[in-house]
Amino acid sequence: MTDQIAVVPGDGIGQEVVPVAVDVLDAVGEFEFVHGEAGDATKAETGTALPEETYDLVAESDATIFGAAGETAADVVLPLREAVGSFVNVRPARAYPGVDALRPETDLVFLRENTEGVYSGHEDRLSDDLSTLTRVITTSASERLAEFACEYVDERDLDGFHVAHKANVMRETDGRFRDAVVAVADEHGVETEEVLMDAFATHVCLDPEQFKVVVCPNLAGDVLSDLAAGLVGGLGMLPSANVGPENGLFEPVHGSAPDIAGEGVANPAATLLSAAMLLSHLGYDDEGDRVRAAVEDVLADGPHTPDLGGDATTEDVGDAVLDRV
Amino acid sequence: MTDQIAVVPGDGIGQEVVPVAVDVLDAVGEFEFVHGEAGDATKAETGTALPEETYDLVAESDATIFGAAGETAADVVLPLREAVGSFVNVRPARAYPGVDALRPETDLVFLRENTEGVYSGHEDRLSDDLSTLTRVITTSASERLAEFACEYVDERDLDGFHVAHKANVMRETDGRFRDAVVAVADEHGVETEEVLMDAFATHVCLDPEQFKVVVCPNLAGDVLSDLAAGLVGGLGMLPSANVGPENGLFEPVHGSAPDIAGEGVANPAATLLSAAMLLSHLGYDDEGDRVRAAVEDVLADGPHTPDLGGDATTEDVGDAVLDRV
Numbered sequence A, B: 001m002t003d004q005i006a007v008v009p010g011d012g013i014g015q016e017v018v019p020v021a022v023d024v025l026d027a028v029g030e031f032e033f034v035h036g037e038a039g040d041a042t043k044a045e046t047g048t049a050l051p052e053e054t055y056d057l058v059a060e061s062d063a064t065i066f067g068a069a070g071e072t073a074a075d076v077v078l079p080l081r082e083a084v085g086s087f088v089n090v091r092p093a094r095a096y097p098g099v100d101a102l103r104p105e106t107d108l109v110f111l112r113e114n115t116e117g118v119y120s121g122h123e124d125r126l127s128d129d130l131s132t133l134t135r136v137i138t139t140s141a142s143e144r145l146a147e148f149a150c151e152y153v154d155e156r157d158l159d160g161f162h163v164a165h166k167a168n169v170m171r172e173t174d175g176r177f178r179d180a181v182v183a184v185a186d187e188h189g190v191e192t193e194e195v196l197m198d199a200f201a202t203h204v205c206l207d208p209e210q211f212k213v214v215v216c217p218n219l220a221g222d223v224l225s226d227l228a229a230g231l232v233g234g235l236g237m238l239p240s241a242n243v244g245p246e247n248g249l250f251e252p253v254h255g256s257a258p259d260i261a262g263e264g265v266a267n268p269a270a271t272l273l274s275a276a277m278l279l280s281h282l283g284y285d286d287e288g289d290r291v292r293a294a295v296e297d298v299l300a301d302g303p304h305t306p307d308l309g310g311d312a313t314t315e316d317v318g319d320a321v322l323d324r325v
Ligand SMILES: CC(C)[C@H](C(=O)O)[C@@H](O)C(=O)O
Pocket: A073, A074, A077, A078, A222, A253, B168, B169, B198
């Protein structure tokens, strides 16, 4: 049966980079593409940033390729991650030959918990002066993430992974997270090394090669993966996969980039690499590898968009990738 | 009246770098030094990592120079910050000529909220599966921090500061933080620019010069300042001041470094720079500047400890600084 892929470009450069990814997906496989609206423009038109139809479309499709949303990003992407029941956000951060990077030796993957932590959404205004947020950590979500991490390192013939946390301060919650993750890894004979999230921030700058796979709570994964983006040449390079039990949502880590939107010069690499993750996730391993290899070739040899020092358009880069897949 | 300075070396390299700082303080001014015990060793001996006498000593002294603690770090430093009623942790991150840095152009200061956020210490185990942490943000603490920030930029003839937060997800709490900080700045005619804490992590790697003063909630300040340490050559370089209404606690951002403790080769720069902040805080501006200049000279010309590629001891560096003040 043909896999159904939901296509949700969103706002800004999402409208420019997602079509390129769809062309490439279309070139390497047979998919049924269904389109969904979301983001600032959708909110302006319909009153809601994420219409129910889009939510349902994403929930029912085998996979979704999402671009970015503007001001409404949190209102779009957080519910969409939930729509696919995503319990892990896979964020590879790797420097590519041909792309200027502060730390060219960086090649690591964050496995970010994707359902709880400070993202649980419980906030209260308790007085004129004081508000609270309830950060939630469960053993079950931490274990599910750890099971995924064990499989992930196993498939890649790695010995283990790092666990980043702040359990010296958040003893009960991050302590629970750490204990649950380490216990699952122990059962599977997978090695773990703990690192405080603040110490990780220093160490990844000084010596990124010591990290291969980093398992972390939701907000830690958010911030530390953006830090890694800074080491590999910017957000334009980072793809991500929001993996759920049945389907997935694939999106570049970057935002809608209003400063360059509409000029047709956005770097489509992160979205194309997200499409490659989508292909692998659906079982099209060869196709995923081909897209990945084609993007790598183009990053190495050009054409390059302005963020990488070139003067190519999004379309030029897309065409070059299409030529190679 | 002679100012009283509490001296709390703590564990590991704290025992090595703090005496060097005391010698330098003693060389430039007349102080009454009183000694306090804290840390892992103290816990092993007395059953508590932070004896009441030490807490009281720090609370009553005009200023404290603290080294580091090991496993018990959180049990020592968090109550000590409270002992001086510290509402802001001032963390300058700057690259020095003579020290290898990933981003030599980095020169910024974090003003980290120092009393609340996830550090409020409210955690609950609600079931076998689930624990919560209550993150607290108050308008009053945010405003006090902002008042300090306004004065800070004013004294340095800067136009304004950045406010880092994650109010797109933590809308009520970080929204309150952001609104309070921006409102105070507006009243004082100080400019503010907002930046999401995750975006900051990318941008500070790509272009650190755009940031001068960054005001942020507690955990954001913890992680982002450690990130900046990675850009300027490591934690060995970062001093900090925990400023309270009446007194202050001055400490290097680094920890007790058990891997090199006892070898006499720890880099005392961060602690010496913390001592310089202590001097300025007590009103000894000339003396503070002299210590700062002496440390800068030694960083530029050597001797250098092994972390900076040299083979000098902590004492060698201390003597070189003493020669110059
Ligand atoms: C837009 C925002 C809600 C989101 C997040 O915090 O997860 C973004 O920063 C990301 O990393 O995908």
